[in-house]
Amino acid sequence: MTGKYGTSVPDARCTADPTLHRIVIVGGGAGGLELATRLGETLGKRGRASITLVDRNRTHIWKPLLHQVAASRLDMDDDELEYLAQARWHHFRFFNGAMDGLDREQRRIFVAPTVDEDGQEITPRRAVPYDTLVIAVGSTANDFGTPGVAEHAIALDSAEQAVRFNRKLINACLRANSQHEPLRPGQLHVAIIGAGATGVELAAELHKTTREIAAFGLDSVDFDQTAKLTLIEAGPRIVPQLPEPLSEGVADLLKGLGVDVLTGRKVTTITPEGVALEDGTFIASELKVWAAGVKAPAFLAELGLETNRINQILVRDTLQSTVDDNIFAFGDCAACALPNGSFVPPRAQAAHQQASLLLKAMKARLKGEALPRFHYKDFGSLVSLGKYSAVGSLMGGLIGGNVKIQGLFAKVMYKSLYKMHLIALHGWFKMLLDTVGRAVLRRTEPHVKLH
Known part of the structure; x- marks a missing residue:
């Protein structure tokens, strides 16, 4: 196969031993x-x-x-x-x-x-x-060819996209708090398309965020009444990677927080004003997040x-x-x-x-030895619901997914996944120092990023 750019592209400068x-x-x-x-x-x-x-x-x-x-x-x-x-x-x-x-x-x-x-x-x-x-x-996000996704929705594939959504969220709250006219339809509404782990975790975190933002002097708008979250899933239930009883429990918790949970509803188009569903329903929403699939x-x-x-x-x-x-x-x-x-x-x-x-x-x-072969071990799934809870199924592929956990223990297990990642990158000692440092700083900083 000939390279896309032929032989004219120079090799990157490197001081490594060329014999290695x-x-x-x-x-x-x-x-x-x-x-x-x-x-x-x-x-x-x-x-x-x-x-x-x-x-x-x-x-x-x-x-x-x-x-x-x-x-x-x-x-x-x-x-x-x-x-x-x-x-x-x-x-x-x-x-x-x-x-x-x-x-x-x-x-x-x-x-x-x-x-x-x-x-x-x-x-x-x-x-x-x-x-x-x-x-x-x-x-990256898979929009399945749905019209309007690229133009009017934000995926959470990268840090840049997450920061972009964050800015739009903060700006939407500040705009609503300062305007004199009534809120328009869909203003301060967030529609999340896709109810896998990312969509569900985002919904739970956003519910807490909007309430905490209001506590920092944004008192011209009743965020409890006007900030709305809608979670839309084309499949029959949310977080399908979890056992059905846990999935139903997560749905009940989100509904108890005021999140509209819609299952079996396929999105056909996304516009600047909101989200159109296959059954003819239109959900007015200022912010749209696409979390419905990957490729x-x-x-x-x-x-x-x-x-x-x-x-x-x-x-x-x-x-x-x-x-x-x-x-x-x-x-x-x-x-x-x-x-x-x-x-x-x-x-x-x-x-x-x-x-x-x-x-x-x-x-x-x-x-020059034979290469090892990969055998996947399913250790289950964990989903965080922010400060409200965490749920999961441990050792899924090993014992049939029978160990279902939730609450504090599930939260600890969820947080341990990130600690394991830090250990792989930095080792135990730096991970422990990092954990202590974050715990101290957390007590002296706002719990939401306001810029």
Whole structure:
């Protein structure tokens, strides 16, 4: 296969020993950054391989936290991690830019140029050579071709989108509080399309947020009466990954908070004024969030690798692509078959398990040994409802999903998932210091981000 940009694109400048095996990881999400960190601490630190991470962003934030950023419950600056700093601390290299091409013959990926807010080029288009390529670019929202989604709704795929929604939310509250005329239809209404974990968690956090924003002097509007949340799900029930009794309990809790929960209702169009449903209902709403499905980034289907209808790279149980042994893929962007014919679900626990396997696989690859094979273990699902509760089903695939938890214990388990991510990136000691520091700061700062 000839590269998309031919041979005219120069290789990225790199001071690594050219004799070392070059492992390039594309995508610095939870799985990709964990793998780069652990490979850097083992192979990179000992001079056994050159490890490079490529990502379009300069900072990392754990994706399950984005709904809290959107709802003003979390200041992103407190939780994001600088890739360059992580690379320096853990013996790998970081290149900023989006992968947009692949030359399998010469074993190079192409990285798009980066520009600043004025359009001035920061880094040029360049190529990054590899001996082993690992693709972990995650997923994006799947709008299923629904008209108006791209123009009038916000997904929560990235930190930029979460911050954008947050600004719109705060501005909507300030605007409503300062205007003299009555609120128009749909003003201060939020419609969330998709009632999986992201949609449900966002609804619970937004209910608390609007009440706390009002406590900071926004007393011209009765937010309890005017701020409205509608959760729309095309399927028969919300959070379908949970057992039905827990799903029903979550729905009852949200309804008790005043959230309109609509199931079995398909969205047909999104307009500036609101959301149109298949049954003819129109829900007026100033803010719309799309959380109804995911797909892999479209550029993956143009790389010459085998992909499915949602752009995921098809991989074997070694996580190697089906057409090139030198290319691996994992996480949300990979389709890895399970023995029952289904595929590994797009969950953080799956990416963590696959990153652990690839750490072993890279070591085996350098030694010329057989690669380990991936066996997914379903440890269940957890859903946070903010300050109100948390629910979940533990050890789902191991004992049939019979252990159902909720309340304080479920909250602790949910928070422990993020702590495990921090441990993978920083180790136990830094995680403990970080936890103590956040607990102290939390007592001296507003519990909602107001700018």
